[in-house]
Every structure is written in structure tokens, then in C-alpha cells.
Amino acid sequence: MKKLAVMLTLTLITLTALSPALMAKRLENMACSENLPFKAKSGFKAEEELDRCEERVIVELSDEECAWSERLSSLGVVFEAQRGKLVQLKASSNAVAQITLLDNVKRVRKPGIPVPLRVESEGVQAIRANLLHNLGLHGRNVKVAVLDLGFNIYDPEISENVQEYRSFRFDGDITGGSEENVRHGTACAEIIVDMAPESELYLYNFETDVEYLMAVDYAISRNIDIISMSVGFLNVGPYDGSNPVAEAADEAQAHGIFFVSAAGNEARGHWSGLFRDEDNDGLHNFTPDDEDNDVVVEKESLLTVFLTWEDWPSTANDYDLYLYGGPFNTILAVSDDVQNGSQPPVESIVYHAVKPGTYRIAIRKAVSAAPVKMHLFSLNFELEHHVQEGSIVPPGDASGAFTVGAVKLDGEIEPYSSKGPTVDGRIKPDITAPDGVVTWIYGEERFYGTSASAPHVAGAAALLLEAEPNLTPWDLKRILEETAVDQGASGKDNEYGAGRLDIYAAYSLLKGVYEKATLTVHAHPAQIHYPTEPPSDLNITVSVSYVRDGEILVEDHSTAFQITVDQGSTVNITVKTYPADYRWLEWENYGYWINSSTNVSLKMDGDRVLIAYLKPLEAEAHRLIIIHAHPVTAQYPEEPSEELNITVLAFYTLNETGRSVEFTVGPSPAQIQVDADSSLNLTVSRPPSGYKWVKWKIYGDGEESSQTLTVSANTNQTIIAYFEEVKPSEEDFTVTITPQVQVYIPGQPVNYTILTNPINDFNDTITLTLEPIPGFEALLQPATLMPGQKSTLTIFTDNNSPPQMVTVTVRA
Template sequence: MNENPGKETRPLDKLYPEKRGLNTRRGMLAVGLISALFIGLAGIGAWLIAPLFFEQFQQVIEPPASLEEVAEQYPELAGILLDPQLDSAYKDIFIAYEEGGPKRALELARRYGLVDQNNDLRLTLELDTNDSAGLVQQLEATGIKITAVSDNLVDIAIPLSLIEQAIESGEPGKIFAPIQDLEHIIHIRLPRKGIRQVSNSGGESLPVISADEWQGLGFTGKGIKIGVLDLGFDKYRDLIGEELPEKVTARSFISGVELDQTGEPHGTAVAEVIYDIAPEAELFFAAYSTDAEQRLAVDWLVSQDVNIISHSVRSIYGPMDGSGDEAKLVERTVAKNVLWVNCAGNDAETHYWGVFVDENGDGFHEFRDGDQFMSFNPVGRVRMALNWDAWDRGDQDYDLILYDRNKNKIVSSENIQNDLGDDAAEFIEYGFSDEGPYYIAFFARRITRPGIFNFFIYEGENLEYKTPEYSITSPADSEGSLSVGATYWSDDVLESYSSLGPTLDGRIKPDISAPTGVNSVTYGEPFYGTSASAPHVSAAAALVWQAHPEFSPQMVIDFLQERAVDLGPEGEDNSFGAGRLWLGEVAEGELAPLPATPTQHANPTQTPMAAASPTPLSTETRVPTLSVSPTPLPDIDTGSSSTLMLVLGLVACVAFPGVVGLSGIGFLGYLSYLNYREVLSSYHRLPAVPQPGMGKRADEPAQESMTAGRGCPRCGTKNRSKARFCRYCGVEFRFAAALEAGWTECQNCGKYIHPGSRYCRHCGRRTR
């Protein structure tokens, strides 16, 4: 009851404010749900991030099935699959036929590059004899086309009609039946195709090598014959009389294809460089595609009495120690008094060298820190070759396997190496439709010791574990080849792609370097690559030979190397060779009378420049590439690439959930703080209970006797009227009205409970 009728009191529901906001059950439920959300986000983040960093450590590769196991699965193909003579690429075609039918088989054959523009299946037969006349007659009698014959190599083409007949008969193995039964065939393999050395990206080089000074004194290559050996000469007819001489002698050794209809203008661009430097040299063009055709082309050039062969093509398949087939071809040619100039290769950034490592014993090579995959990004049709140090011995057998971005096997090369004379190499050619990434793996099928790998990839970028050293290709590895590296024309910096030595038998290569980046009418843009550097040396050699007709090929090489501008470490090295090409000043004994009418080719691409100095050019704008010592083998880099990924993975997997989790904790703390403030404010908002004497006049004396006071609503004890607490039980009189209204005290925490509540709002204890 209100003892002060003159003072209006608040309603009972205002004495203790109603629960609201976070103080309600719904509020606390919302807090719980938000907490669960943060915890869930942290867990999901860790689950998503971890695979990105630890995939390479968690990936388990299934060893590829052996040919014996595949033969058990397809017993009708056992004779083909277990034939050591047949290249594994052709075996894959038969397996594709069994799994997906004729359409799948032909599609795979085209992806492998086994089918030519005439829809013929191309093969190379390797014989144990150079006498192939009888064998050729037998093959032609079966309807098989003979496209090239050179020494012990026979290129053949099986018409698509014969393939379809064999497929429709349900016995695709009949395709090779006429071949396998013939004598003298030791291998049925892929035709080995040359690879051009061009990168398109500019400059003028005559003054850089002092060729302009030599031309001014009448040395233009007159009387010297240069053979350009290349993969194609498209557009050459359009440049006759302008960027090429009025007369060239040309011949194609590619079956059924003219040398200017190959789809490849590379040889024309090479000839254009030669003509700029040696405009009066006589040029001979020879086009080829396979190694058998290459031998025929070389024989023809030698028969034309060429003095120099300029070859800006290389092979990534071979021992790379000067003992391979192409290297031997160079040796035979040089022995006929011919100077062979070859590009060193553009493989410094697309090459891997390493010793076989298999710490977990599953047969797969571990490139670095346990990683069994090496990634790359393809650019269209890719060729890759895995070579190792057991050439011609046949006592070590490795496989080359290609995987997609999900680490699923796409194709593999699994040739059988088990006999003397077997190539210690695997080769894959495959057409890609996207940029990947894709992955490469090496698998030890049968080994007795750790092998040394020499892996190359053509038209593949961003090779994960590249090794610039030992990236010299064939036939630049030949002792008889004058091998040429690439330096940028304006500052003498070694191009990052230029292949480095030494050869695998420890010899210094390249022998010399020359400018690249010259203007090219053929390409319509600057001509980059060691392909552009090699013809500089070929043409410069023609000028030297004109001045010194008594020189032998080796004397011409010595002349060029002695005058080269030494770059990198002092002396010859495996980056620049003897240095950058520089003809130097014409000596008094070399002077020749100026021709009555100096030969000038129309529309010269050169911009007049001052005569070059024999000292290195400025290197202000480019960073030099360090050379490599020729003697020690390069250590396999055990750098921190994978370790860094591991550290980043740990940081990411801990940091991300940690940040999210701490954010959640902070948010919950903030909510708790708001809740605490709400509780405090609710207490502060409780109205004071009207006390006896309130509402009287100020001059009216207060009664201080116990009888004038009021009894405690809890225990009934009489207290003074001004007392704030009960002198017996200690209750605060400000809650007196609440107690009178039926509020009760919690037996657990001592707080007051609203009438009718089943639970204490402070401690949660059940009240009844």
C-alpha cells in the first residue's frame, strides 16, 4: 500500500523492467547461433585452404599398370602390347580402340601427331642393315607407302583405308601384321621430327658484328655456297629479289609436300638473315620433317658442294653427349670439308636435369622435397622427351607419364628397354586444348641404379623445376658442330632461353654466341631465338672464307672464336662460348678490291649505325645471365619452394580460422558487454519505494521512533523510518514494493524473481 497518497507510484511492471533484447531467450539463442556460424566458417575455411597448400604432400599416385597387366586385360592385343619393337604410342591407339572404338582411336592418333595431312598413319622403321631395297618392295606390295629411305631408316605411311579395313574386321592388330613379319626390322617407332628455334618478340646486327665494314670493303660471301637445312620455307617465293637473292636452289624432302607449302616459314626467316650479311653467297634450301628425310636432305646439300650448312633446328631426343644419331650425321658431314653451324637451342627454361630419387619406394621420381609431379602449361601441341644415362645399353627402364590438373593419367610413353641398342628415352607428342596446368611424372619400371635424367619439353611454359645447365640439344652437342648461343643485339646480354652447356660428357658448349632480335620481313616482327643467331655465324663464316679461301672449316671456326668479344667469365664458358660474334677490323692481307658495282639488295632492313666496337655493348637495360662452370655437375636445387608452400599453408590454415575465431570471440564479448549494460541499466531504472513521511511539509518533523517505522516485508521486523536496510534480515527497502507485490527471492543466488516465474532470470535455477 502506498503510504504517501499525494505521490503517484509506478505500475508494478515498471518496478522491475521487462526483459528485452539479449536478456530474452530469443536473444541468447541468437547469440548461440552466431557463435556456431563463426565456428563453422573457421572450419570451412581451414578445410578449403588446406588442400591448396598440402595437395602435393597428400597426393598418392597409383603406379601405372605394366604392359603384361594390360595384355591380360586385352588378351587379343597381347602380341602387339608385348612387342618390344613397337613404340608405346601405337599401343595406346589399340587400347583406345578397345575402350572407345574407332572414333576414339583415330582421335588419339591425331592428338599424338601420328596422322599426317593426308590421313596416313606415319611410322619409321629402324633396320639392322643399310640394304633396304628388298624390304621396300615387300612393303609396297602390301599397299603401304614409302615416304623416305636413308641408310637404316625407312619412313612409311599406312593409308587410312587399310586402317579402317583392319578396324572393321574386328582385328586392329592386322594393321602391323605385314610389318612385324618382315626381317631386319628392329624398331617400329615414331618419326623423329626436328624442332625450330624461334621466339618472336627487334634490332639490327650488321654493325654489332662489324659485317657492314667487311661488306664495305667488298666481302659479301661471293663464291661461297650456303645450305639452309630447315623444316619449311613458306613465303620464300615472295621475297626473291628483295630479301632473298634473285636465284636460290630449293628442294623438299618431305613426302608429298612442297618446301613452301609446309605451313612453316622458319627456313625463309633464317635465309633472310644470311642474305643481309652475305648478300652474294649462293643459297640452297632443303626442307625435311623426319630424321630419315633429314639424312636425305644433307646428302643432297653435300652433293651440291655447299661449303656451309646452317641448321637452326634441334632435337630434344638423344643422349646429348655427341654420340647420338644426329651428332654422328654432323661428324660425317664435317669430314667432307663442310662447316656445320647449329643453333644451341632455346631450352634453358624448359629443361630438367636430376638424379633419380625415390625415398618412399613407390617407383616414382621425387623432383624436390618429396614432390612426384612437375607442372607446366602447354601451348598447343607439346613434345616432351625423357632421356637418361643408359643409352644403347638397355639395362634401365623408365616411363614418362602425363597427368591432367586433377592428377588423372592422360597418356604415357612406356617403351620396353631390355636389350643392347635400345634408346634410353621416352617421347610424348600431344595436342592440348587449354593451358592447364598439367603434370609430368617419371616412373622406374625396371632399374638397378639411380639414373640421371635429361628432360626437355617443347611448347611448354612455366616448367616447375627447370634446370638451365646441360640444356644443349642435338646436334649442337656434336664435336663437329659450331654451336651458337643467343645474345640480345643491343646490349650483349645472354637471352634467358639460350641453352647452356656443358654437354653430358663435359665439353664446353655453345662454341660462340651471336645477336638475336633482328627485323624479319618473313615474320613481320623481330626474329628472336638461337635460330636467328646461328645464321649470323653462318653468313659471317662466308665472309671469312671469301677473304681466306685457303681456310679449312676448323680454321674458319678458330678465326671466329679468336675475334669474338669475351663475355661472362674470362675465356670460354658454357653460356657465351668464346664470346659474342665480332669479325673485327679487316686485316691488310684480307683486303680485296671493291667490285665495280657493289651488290645491294632492295629494301634493306638495316638501320645505319656506327661501326661496332670490339668491347661489350652497354648492359644498362638488361640483367646479365650468369655463366656456368663446365666441370662440376649442378647440384639439384633443394630450395625452399615446397617448404615455403608448407609454411604458407600452415600459416593460412592457422591464421584464417584463428582470425575468424577471434572475431567470433570478440563479437560474443561485445554482445556480453551489451547484455551486462542492459542488466545494470535495468537496476538503475528501478523506482525508489516511497518512504514514510514523504509528501509532508518540509518543516514537519519526522518521526524517529520504531513504532513510527514500518515493518520489514520479508521478516516483519520493525525498523526506523529512514533505514535503507532491514536491521534483522538486511533486505533493501527500495525493493519493498516489489516484495509486497509478490516477488520472491531465489534460494540459490538471492536475487528477486518476478511473480509466476519458473526460473531465476539471473542464475537459471528452477524455482518450483
């Protein structure tokens, strides 16, 4: 059982050796540290010095009247900003305690700290924005505000597009005060310019949630068309779109602004669930036998953990957050704010992890706390126990935000891309777009995360607004979702949203202009493979559903025929009739795939040729081949208790189509069906552990000592592979070949990986020898290696059919 064995470490501090001033400074540093697992207490001689330790806080007022502000001046606070009922101050701990007692003050809290959602631009071509550039669309006269942490306004990629920049930080620093902040915001702006080269940029940065809200208000006042937001907030409210950060996005949309938000990169850094304490020790059980949630830190890092529970806006359910580390589970940091009915349900820890290693997060409840659903986030580090669902980060949870997940350039979802639904059950994200792109400011380091995905969508929207300036945010949402490339579950889902962004398809829907692709459909006897043509096609009737000029058409056709469809659309074909003296075999999407079903769908991302293959009934004749794997002590027909476990690679012909299949024998015999009088090739690719090869035996016929056997399937046959048990000392190494199954496409190379693993500390040179393959070129690199190393076999495939056999001899 994995329990928290906690060792408390006590640190003794000698004060007598320090001067009074130095002693006070030492205590001040301790009190201000976010890493210490305790809070400074009053009563030290240096109490006045401790009171100078100022922190930034947000004061929430019950109304916006400001008469109380005069009383603040006597407390020595620094007023930084106000937005409505939210006031941002810097104050000492004593001043904060006095502020909480003032009339009109609902609560005093820590500020919401923005988190960059980062983990080209090639994305321009991936979503086909280059096709709109070719049509003369570049985002001209479209005003795009980028809300982020910092910017380099002199960046050569964006400087000519910048119309205005403004910092809402108290210090007015447009760079954001750090290299990462300035790179993050600038990279987002670069992607927008890549997508919409003539768009107008308005760059606004902030450091807290109040400053962010002020930036949104200002963008509204500037009649901005699009807001791109690649920063998220945690612990600012419930993740249901009702928090102030999300409501600002709703407000922007209400003023006609298309608000684009990154979904977040927390799919593997989020856990949610009801608090449960199965052993009644006050600690949450993430599993029945695990009370902590581990994160692995590989280098010196800032470890940031957020906890909230669904009991907003204030709670009497009191929970605390703990961070442990080291070999004895020493307490490293604690967040134990009191929740007694007037405080928000939040705890957070920011810890400077100097040493690599495993750090453990735990949740403890007060005795009176009721079980509630909790949300735990660990920024930039994967949680041992994580829940991907519900990991969308505000403002991405807003109804008024068009929320963007991240996919790779090939369209595959990024594993870290946050997923919905929101706490109130809405599907998020709304769409996905590429990340992992090159920017000028990051140089050779690629820009990953939903931070990179969101500005692709913002730039795409700018192209549509140039084409049709009267589009509303709701129009843009509908068009982009309707034309997205559906991926994952059919329809809009909580992983891909509506699918992958396709801005050319969106423009085509907007303007009714569609790029076309051609589908040609044939029907052949099985023995005549395309591109060879029979004297005439077989006559089959199919029902075809396709899209042309945005309209869905359903028609019946007889082969052969050709149709023109909208490129990027999907064609669905159902076979209705075929000749009675033929048996259905399969469809071939030439050069791509084979499908034995009579009903197929294919994505028309270019011209395609589809061939139906059928086999004459009188030509049908098959043979059954049964393969056994025996120890030599069990000579067939004697049977062992179960077959040895081996892997066999088979080349054979079925229904006049060449097949290459890797299958397993054991614990039962394997069976394969082949064409009568065809040739069958069997190779043992993985022998049983603890045995060495002896021979193949064709029951009632001959035998073969090589691990590769070729037989003629003129009758049903039983074939036995025999192995001899070996002592561990007799075997020096094993050989594994992957992958077990390959798809053969003429003209494309086929790669196999050969891995040798030592046995009994064997550590000598192993030599691989590739025997010539008739009609093929092949390359084996390296040919000499040590145990545990890999070699790659590449076969160059110019022929129309694969090689029947490839032999590699392994010697030590």
C-alpha cells in the same frame, strides 16, 4: 608435401546409337589421338577400320640389303624414303607389328621430329658486319645451304639469292605445310642475306630425321660451303654428339663444309638428374617433397615433352612419362612404351592443351629399372624444376658443328639460350650472336631465339670465305672464336662459348688490318678533376699490357702518356710507383666508371681518357658520422634492443669527391666517413614499417623536423632519427623510391620511380609536388595518382655535379 593426388576420369561411350560406319570412324579417331591416356585395343567390331589408322615410322635395318622390301608390299605399307639403314614408312599398327618380326629389322621407332629453335637485321651492326660491307665484302660466290622446315622462295628479301630449292619431305612441300614452318626457314635465310647480301642460297626442307640426313647428304654432293641449321632434334640419341643427327654434321665438316647449328632455347625447359624415389612409390622425386615438374600454359598451346635416359642405344630399364592436369590431377596423357632390352631409352608426349593452367609432368619406373641419369625437355614452356646445364639440342652437340647461343643486341645472354656441357663433357656453345631482330616475313614481330643467332654466324662466315676462299671449317672456327668478345667467365665457357661474335675483328685477324683506338693516361691531384688540367701531371709509373696490330705488348710508361691500340682489345694497367707524399685514391675512366684499385682493365671500343687521382697526405682529414634510428621512447644515449630498420640517402664528400650513397640503419647503427668541414645531407627514403617520422637529432646540438637534414662535418658526430609508433589506422599509404643508388653522368637524365602502396584499404587521390631544384630541370609525371600507381621523376643533368637535395612532397 607436394604429392600426386590422381583422379582417374572414366568416359562412357554409347555405341548403340551410332551407325556401324560412324561407330568405326569414332573408334578410329580415338585410336589415332595423341592426347588420350590409353591405347586402342583389338576386339571391337570395327577392328578392320582401326587397322587403317596409319602412322609414320622409321625402320632400322641391320644391313642395307633390300630383299625384305618385297615382303612389305603385301602388308600395304607406303614407302617414303631410305637413307642407308634407315627406312621411312607409313604403316598401320598391324603392319608395324608384323614388320618388327622380319629378318634384318633391328627395331621400329617413331621418326625424330625437327623442332624450330625460335622463341633484325640490327644484328649486322651489332657484330660489325657493316664495316666489311663498306670494304666491299658481301659473300660473293659463297654457297650457303639453309636446312629448315619450310621456305617462301618468292620472299623479296631472298628471291634473287636463291640458286636452288628442294624439299626432302615425302609430300614435296617446300613451304613445310604451315605458316610457322615457312616463316621460320625464310627468316633464317633473310638474316644470311642481310649479313652476306651476295651469297648464294640453297634451301632444303625436311619433316623427319631421315629426311634431314638425306638433305645433308645432298648438300655435300652439291659442294656447299656453309650449312646453316636452326632446327633441333630431341630423343634421337644421347646428347654427346654420337647420335645420327650430330654425326651428319661431323660428316659435313669432314667434306669441308662449315656446319653452323643453333644451340637451342631449352635452358629453362630442361631438367636432368638421376632417378630417385625417396618414398618408394615408383615416382621420381624432383625434390624430396615434389614428384611432379610443373609447366604453366597461358593460352591454348601444343605441349610437347621428351624424356630420355643415358642407356643408349637400347635399354632394359623401363620408364614411363605422365602428364596430369586440372584441379584433381587427372591423367591427360601417358607415354608407356616398353623397354625390355631392344628398345631405345625414350618416351614422349604431344598434348593439345586447350585450357590455360598448370600442367604436371611425372616420371614412373618399372619395378626392375635401375636408377639412371635422365634428361627431360619441355618445348617452349619453362619447367618448374629446370637444369640449364646440358641443355644443348642435337645437332648442336656435334663436334663438327659450330654451335651458336643467343645474346640480346646489347650482348646480354638470353635466359633461354641452351647451355653446355655436352654429356661427354665438351664446352658448348662455341660462340654467341644476336637475336631479337626484325625480318620481312615476320613483320613487326621480332625473330627471337638461337634460330636467329645461327644464321648471323653463317652469314659472317660467308664474308670471311669471300675474303679468303681457302679457309677450312677448322680455320673459320679458330678465327671466329679467337676474336669473339669474351663475356661471362674468363675464356670459353658453357654459357657464352668463346664470347659474342665480332666479324670485323675476325676479318682484321685474317688480314692483319686493325682499326685503332687511342688511350690517354693522366695523373692528377684529387682536387683537380679532368678535363681541368694541373700545371703538370703527377709523376706515376705504370706497367701497360695492350694489343697493337694483333701483337701483345707490355711496356712501362710515366704519366702523362698516350698509346694507340687495336680497337676492341683490352688494356691492362698496373701502378708501379707514385709520389711518396701522396696517397692513392682512384682511377677514372672518364665518362664511364671509377675504380679504387691500382690495377685496372678497360675495353677499348673507342678512344678513352684514364685519370689517376692521388691526394696529398697533409690534406687528409676525415670525420666519422654515426647514424641511429630510435623510437621516441628510447632517447639517446639510451639504446633500444636494436635500431629501427630504415633506409637513408646520403650526399657527402670524401677525399674531395662527391658521393651519393643509399644505406640501411638497423639492427646496428650505420657509420660513414666524410671530409672534415664538408657538408653532409641525410634524407630518410624509407621509414620503418609501423612508425611515422618525428625528427632528426644531432646529439649535443640541434634538431630538425624535416626528413632531410644538412649538417657541417666539423667534428665527429652522432645523429639520431626518431620515429613514433602508429596504429595501422593512422597510416594511409607508404611511399617507395627506386633505385636506391644512381650513377651520375653529366648530360644523361636520371630517372627515379615513386610507388605508393595503400594501407587499410585507403583509396583516395595522392598528389606529388616537386620543389624547384636550383640549376636543374626536372619533370614529375604523373603528379596525381591513386594508391598502387607509379610516378616517374626525371632530372636532366647538364651540370658537372649532382644536385645536393631533391624534395618531393606527397599529400593525400
